[in-house]
Amino acid sequence: MTETGNKLLIALDANSLLNAFRYSIVSSKVFLDYLKENEDNIWIPFQVAQEYRKHKLNEFKPDLYKN
Incomplete structure (x- = not known):
């Protein structure tokens, strides 16, 4: 993450996106909600x-989707 002026820039790599498939359902939801926000x-x-x-x-x- 980098702060440019007053804006935060979040640069993602492929593994960070693919991790949504590797995490539990609850963790994936938290991660995807953060991205959406x-x-x-x-x-x-x-x-x-x-x-x-x-x-x-x-x-x-x-x-892989275990609670």
């Missing part, structure tokens, strides 16, 4: 988006 301050580089798209189906495993 701060969506105007989030920056996702193009390369990160490509890596996320490439790997997201490998990370989605229903047995």
